[in-house]
Amino acid sequence: MVDFSKCVSEMRTSEIRDLMSVAIRPDIITFAGGMPNNDLFPVKEIDEIYNGLDDSVKKEGFQYGPTPGYPPLIESLREYLRSKNLPVDTNDILITAGSLQAINIIAKLFINPGDKVITENPCFIGGTSAFKSYQADITGVPLDADGIIMEELKRAMENEAKGAKILYLSPYFHNPAGIIYSRQRKEQLLAYLKGKEIILIEDDPYGELYFNPEDEALTVPMKTIQPEPVPICYTGSFSKILGPGMRLGWLLASPEIINKAQLAKQSMDACSSTFTQVLADQFLRQGKMKPYVERLRKIYARRMKIMNDSLLKNMPPEAKWVVPKGGFYIWITLPENIDAKEILKESMARGAIFVIGKTFDPLGKKNNTLRLAFSHTPENEIERGVKIIAEALKARL
Secondary structure: OOOOHHHHHHHOOHHHHHHHHHHOOOOOEEEEOOOOOHHHHHHHHHHHHHHHOHHHHHHHHHOOOOOOOHHHHHHHHHHHOOOOOOOOOOOOEEOOOOHHHHHHHHHHHHOOOEEEEEEEOOOOHHHHHHHHHOOEEEEEEEEEOHHHHHHHOOOOOHOOOOOOOEEEOOEEEEEEOOEEEHHHHHHHHHHHHHOOOEEEEEEEOOOOOEEEHHHHHHOOOOHHOOOOOOEEEEEEEEEEEOOOHHOOOEEEHHHHHHHHHHHHHHHOOOOOOOHHHHHHHHHHHHOOOHHHHHHHHHHHHHHHHHHHHHHHOOOOOOOEOOOOOEEEEEEOOOOOOOOOHHHHHHHHHHHHEEEEEHHHOOOOOOOOOEEEEEOOOOHHHHHHHHHHHHHHHHHHH
């Protein structure tokens, strides 16, 4: 009998990973994967960058690098974050293997078994998995269209989540809820947190992917507000704006936190890929990021409109959703008595899959919701896939 650790006993499989084996079937339309379509990657630009590098730089890319990150990338990333008015002169940067590693490192730094963590409900499955791996006691606080519900957060922090070490939020085109926090909600949140003994993780992998220029103001990070009312760990990623396979993210935090985070990362992987860091650095330095992201915004806006129009056309009135202003996802809420797993079974039999809501519930229970990702599905398949899901739902109502 193999005796696994208590940390492993807290882990649970992700329904998203379980669905990927089904998603590769040619007869299946999938809205499960929260990832870009392969045809959107900047292959030509990366080819140009690599072919233009000196051999000495190419060789450097194959070597180990410093744990904090490839120094030229830290420099170019600092200027990129400065353009978003983030406090890069008073904070330090750690390059990570995607923003998930940054979240995992923060959890490692602050969580002891039994410590309390507050997340949104629904919540990014990677975040809850990281916290659970350190045996945290997680409290999920519900969202509305403007963000975390303040009355529910206050109630939780005064009761079952009293003394919480970490508050984890994804305020910008939330995964899976698709919402973006209103400016007023962020102001209310920061005012309430002021002076409290808690670490705020502000996770921002999608903030660049707003659809309309007038909504850019909503993507201003809370960490830009100085002085910080509580310590804010700002995490971001190249995964959604350059490519998940780059495996590059970052953590922007106080020097005190980054110093300990470097030690934690050393025990995980020593350093992130120098090779992809070299490419990402040049992508920023050569000014390729801005036009590429502008192109992505138009494509994702079009895909979202196709999906939303299809939902309006095909979904029964019992299905409710918030039309996203950016990002990858539309979150469907169904009547309380509907089990999304049963809808998935019916929909899969008809030829389309999605991710059930239970995946994103920190307790793995609430399941009258479902996430549709429009980012990866070919545009000409979106309407047909939505119609299949709508028919499966109508069959269960």
